[in-house]
Amino acid sequence: MAAEGRRGDSPRVTVSFAGFNRAWAAWIGDRLERFGWQVVFQRWNPPVQVPLDVALRDLLLVEGRILVVLSDWYFKLGPRTDAEWNAALRSVVAPNAHRFAAVSVAPEPMPTAAAAFGGTTELWGIGAREAERRLMHVLGASPVAVSSSDTLGGRAVPRYPHDQPHVWGGVPRRNIRFTGREETLQHVYDLLQRAEPGAGIATLLGMSGVGKTQIAAEYVYRFGSEYDLVWWVPADQRGTLRQRLAELAPALGLTTGPEYGERLRAVGNALRRGDPYRRWLVVLDGADDPGPISDLVPSGPGHVIITSQNREWAEHNTALHEVPVYDRDESVAFIRRRAPRIVPEEADQLAAALGDLPLALDQTAGWLSDSQMTVPEYIGLLGSGSDLDAGLRVAADFPMTYYTAFSILLNRLRETVPEAVELLRLCAFFAPGAIPVQLVRGIPSASLPEQLTGLMDDSLRWNAAISKLVQYSVIRWDTPDEESDPENSGTIHVHRMVHQTVRDGMPKDDQELFSRAVRRALSAANPGRPADTRRWSRFAKIVPHLDASGALASRDADMHQLIFHSLSYLYLAGEYTSGINLAERTDRAWRQVFGPDHPLVWDLASQRATLLRATGAYRETERIDRLVIDRLGAHRGPRDLTVLRAEEGLGADLSGQGRYDESLRVNQRVFDTYLELVGEHDPRTLNARHNLAASLRLLGRYEEALSADRTNLRARRELHRPRHALSLGSEHDYALDLRLLGRYDEALSVMEHSAETHRLVMGQDNPQTIAAELNLAMCVLRAGARGEAHAQLSALLERAERVLGDTSPLTLAVATCCSFVLRSHGQLDLARDMGERTAERYRTGLGELHPFTIGARANHGLVLRAAGERQSSLLLIEECLADMTGALGPDHPWTLGIALNTGAARNLEGDVEGAAELSRDTAHRVARRLGRTHPLCLSAQVALATDLRGLRQREEADKVEEEALSGLIATLGSQHAHTVSARSRVRPHWDFEPLLT
Structure with a gap:
């Protein structure tokens, strides 16, 4: 009660701030409360139609002092002219100077109009202690300080705005031209703050180009001072999402080995427990397909923001907030900030011509700012469509005006920095979204189009091309995070609308030239050995780009090997749906390129059957495997290794259908043939013995299965390593045999270690890990x-x-x-x-x-x-x-x-x-x-x-x-x-x- 009495007697101060400077306002308010002030916050965002002097007089209606947090944003909201500000400040602030105080939180000098506040105190660019001293000085003598328990309702205090959260990764640079969206930002903040632990998930939903990513990034900068961990993740592909989450492990200081699965599990557990940080924020950007990734959304005491075009996120425990195009006032304000030479009337006309779509406004206004072309001339050009590239097609789900506007920008850019356009055309044959720079710069010189020869090895030319694309908002560039991923040399982000527009505008010959170069990059980056879990993060970077590069329709043998390796990786990583989709798309492409009876098509069919079998589609996989055996057997002979692999699949198909005697006969024949052809220690022979043991086990012949699995476990540990996925599989089966034989204590001793190793190496959500944990639970039960x-x-x-x-x-x-x-x-x-x-x-x-x-x-x-x-x-x-x-x-x-x-x-x-x-x-x-x-x-x-x-x-x-x-x-x-x-x-x-x- 005593504390409340002191608070009631304390002087009041209203902190007026532009939304862009919310982090500063939060810190200032916290400091003032700690020194006994009563603080009220007022976000400065007067409607355009309200005169400035009226809006400023409204501030005088509050009780106590008024502290204005000044920056360029405070003066330009609206935006207003210097003349308007000078008149309003002279008529309102100057006569009431005793009520007003001001601090500047911007690096640039304040406009002359700021003099009406009687001078401003600089807070930008100094340490927290000095900033606090200056803050107290500008308000005069402060009340007696109160304890922290009497402030801010007991919640964690905001961080000084110059100090980043303890963990910070992947966040795009702040868009200093960000405009509007005040209600959206506040709504998302309130939604997350009110959410129960584990349910703080908000989805920004909207059409392509509407600015969802920019809103998420601005949220991070405005409210980031309230978090200890902020991690930004491209989420358009499951593999990329898993890889990026795994990279958080060293940033969290988690003690893990190098294995991908081990890091992923540790990160999930740390976020769920809130250890070491309870105040965390993870942004999943571009998550347009919830199905494959919804299970990877972090849970715990922190918050998650998702950007997506897919309304299905409403079914995954997330609150949707729809993001519309700009309203006209926001469009005009943004255009004028992006291109100050454009007057309000022309900005209004340009916004109407571009349908208030933020991405189109950003790119167009950026170019017009540097151009001599007038807005009326540009709108006339836009309306005629005369500057479109030949062959440009318009997709039904994209605004037609965007294609026209972007083609104009692209043609003008080609006249000034042609290498930038060529680099963009190259990027258009990777998938839209995140493109690892090491893939782009890893293209062999001999495979590069002539226009790009020398660019990759010339840092000055490379940086000039990248900078121009960033300047006009054609791409987004993320600097490398060497601490969490030493191999990362940066990421180029290409928006989906940009990606499609550039591709559609290219002649067929150029498309083939650039796609071939990208395929060479992917082929050169093939990690090989998909069973090695340490290479999975590298596969995760490659797989998303196979389709866009034209790899599926390639006749190149290296590309075929990369596709087979990628399918094996997806199977072993438990990404069955993604693997089946890739196999089906490849099948359609290869049938068209090679014909339906080409051996490659049947090799692929066998791989597809392996993925389908994991989902329980045994009758379908039996049909596929028998066709493969018949067709390839006729072409290559029954003892061909590919035919034998299909027979291995057939044995598993029969087991899945409960036809255990037939399965045993098939698996015995395959094992005997491998033994004769490649010897006892070949991986294929070991795999065949593994399948044979499975058939024996299903027939209840547990002692024989144990003998085979014991032999295989020893051989696989010698051939691979004890923590290799195949060795772990044999270890699991060996323990299973022990348990089925009633040797419960022995089985439990094996599985306790094996299940933990599975979690560390494979990740806790890998199907092989789930199977190991099932075996462990049954060992615990039988014990x-x-x-x-x-x-x-x-x-x-x-x-x-x-x-x-x-x-x-x-x-x-x-x-x-x-x-x-x-x-x-x-x-x-x-x-x-x-x-x-x-x-x-x-x-x-x-x-x-x-x-x-x-x-x-x-x-x-x-x-x-x-x-x-x-x-x-x-x-x-x-x-x-x-x-x-x-x-x-x-x-x-x-x-x-x-x-x-x-x-x-x-x-x-x-x-x-x-x-x-x-x-x-x-x-x-x-x-x-x-x-x-x-x-x-x-x-x-x-x-x-x-x-x-x-x-x-x-x-x-x-x-x-x-x-x-x-x-x-x-x-x-x-x-x-x-x-x-x-x-x-x-x-x-x-x-x-x-x-x-």
């Missing part, structure tokens, strides 16, 4: 830590659905396991809903009699039993036992697991003899198939003892039970959940778990 496994599976399911979608084979596997863990925790409604949904998705995608569908239905039978629906449960489980026996035979572990559950169901329904008969048969078959010490065999014995006791055969029951308990203690330990349950005579059950190849 007896049910609560921990429950938490892990729930979090993993949420991540799998976000990254892969809810129908992905991997997501369905996680959902199946999550469902039966929910059941074991008594959450029957959730377990039932998830189990029914998963079983239906298996039925729809794989068929009624696929083992996965049968297994999911068998799990549902356990839910029905737990819910008290015993009769329905028995009928369903009996049906599943018959179906699984028909699908895989009576001795498959999955059949035997369902048999264990069926015996329990019979017992509960009073058919004790039928239960005992089935339990005895099951125990015998499991012992023969998996061994007498396997947990499933011991569970079958516990079940048999229960049935024998029900038949009053107590002596045999006790003997069987004692043997089972001894086996459980020896294999799992006396305190394991299975052992404790058996000792308590709780009848065991078996849960079906899908196994993925």
Whole structure:
């Protein structure tokens, strides 16, 4: 109460500022509050129609002193003439000089009109302590300072405007001609400030060229003093976004290795926790396709701003703010700031001719500022369209006037700095958006068009061309951030409208000349070895430009290799949708260039099948692989390596459809052929053994699978490295085999380390990492830590659905396991809903009699039993036992697991003899198939003892039970959940778990 009393007695000061100088106003207000002033903020933005003297008199209506934060922006808002300002200040400020004080925060001298304030105190270019001293001096004696806890509502204090946030990366230079958009900026600020932690996401939505990026950049500069971390990310491509987020790791001081996935995971965790910075801002610029990147949007206590043309962002937990074209006052003010020689009436005419589109106004006014052409002459030229390049086409979604205006600018630019235009034409054959400079300057000299010979190696000529393009807002240039990415030599940003206009205006011969040069650059930058995760960031820079460069239609063998490498990278990185889209676009191009029966087309088809298979489209991939085998086999022979690769795919297709015996035969034949052709240690042979082990595992031949995977793990570690993606895959499979054999502690010890390494190397959202974490959670569950496994599976399911979608084979596997863990925790409604949904998705995608569908239905039978629906449960489980026996035979572990559950169901329904008969048969078959010490065999014995006791055969029951308990203690330990349950005579059950190849 005492603090409030002091505040009520404190003098008031109104801080009047232009929106451009908001950071200064916030800092000044904070300093004044700390010295006991009551501060009121007034953003100076009087409507054009309100006379200046009236607007200034309105300031006098407030109580107390008025502190004006002066800069060129304060005087030019509107904009107003010097004569208007001189008259208004003499009539309003001079007679009330005792009420006014002024500080200057601009580097340039203030206009003479500022003298009416009785002089101004300079704050620009000095340190915070001196600025604070001068601030106090200009207002006279200050009140007694108050504690920081009495100021600013306890929130974090604004940073001194000359001090950047602790982490700052990729932000475009501030546009000193930025005009208007005051309401938009304030609305976005308020929206983010009001948002709950984790929900501070705003999307600036608008048409191309409307200025979304400029608004986002201005937001950063106006409100950046309230953040400790600001990171700008080009988000038009998923790979670029992942790469740029990963580059944040060293900037955050995170201790990570060089692996791409490790950095990406660490950054996501740091932002989510708000450690080391809670006040962070990430800008995702140009995110026009939410689907591939929505799962990468950071979450946590900070804020995210997205710029996009796609309204679908409303469905991804983000608030939309639509950005229109300028209103006319903003257009006129902007034109006059960009080209001071243009009078207001002509600015109004020019704005009307260009439809108030900010990008067109920026480029046109910039050129007219340097030109002798009058605005009426230009508008006449614009209306006639006589200056258009030949062959220029107008896209339906772009304003027609923009094409005309830009072609005029381009032709005039060609007359003065021709190299700048040629460089722009070259950039037009990269994709629009961010273009790494090392790709542009990496074009071999012999491949450059004659007009650009020498430009790349001549720093003076290069800088002159870049500077002219930047001057006229044709491109945006970002300086390199060497700290986070030492290989980065800068980025050129080409707006989509500029990109299309330049390309469409080029003759066919020139298009081929420039596109060939870009293709040479991409080919020269091919990182090779896509399985090496350390090279993924380099692939991420190349892949976006394949289409635009014409690489897909190229006949060059190097380009074909780059495309295949890129597809492999997208598959290994888990970017299945992007990979499928690239493969389909390439397929259309190659069929047109080479014809439908060319071997390259069939090689590509095999690669496309690999990507499709990861999404569960097994019937489609079988059709593709059989066609590839037939066509390429006829052309190259059945022992050709490409044909064998397609046969490997066929084996996986058959496994995916539950045809495990056929898959085994195919995989055995491929392995034997590779062994003969390339030897035991060739990567292809190791991959074939990996597939063979998968087939053995799916057939329940776990010991054989373990032997093959152990051999492969050792060989891959020697051939590659222990942290290589293929080595990690073998490590995962080895642990899986151990777990399926009941060696739970061994499996857990392997997977704890392996899952962590997967996260570090591959990234936590990579499908291989998700599969590893699923295996780890199941190891934890089998080791007896049910609560921990429950938490892990729930979090993993949420991540799998976000990254892969809810129908992905991997997501369905996680959902199946999550469902039966929910059941074991008594959450029957959730377990039932998830189990029914998963079983239906298996039925729809794989068929009624696929083992996965049968297994999911068998799990549902356990839910029905737990819910008290015993009769329905028995009928369903009996049906599943018959179906699984028909699908895989009576001795498959999955059949035997369902048999264990069926015996329990019979017992509960009073058919004790039928239960005992089935339990005895099951125990015998499991012992023969998996061994007498396997947990499933011991569970079958516990079940048999229960049935024998029900038949009053107590002596045999006790003997069987004692043997089972001894086996459980020896294999799992006396305190394991299975052992404790058996000792308590709780009848065991078996849960079906899908196994993925």
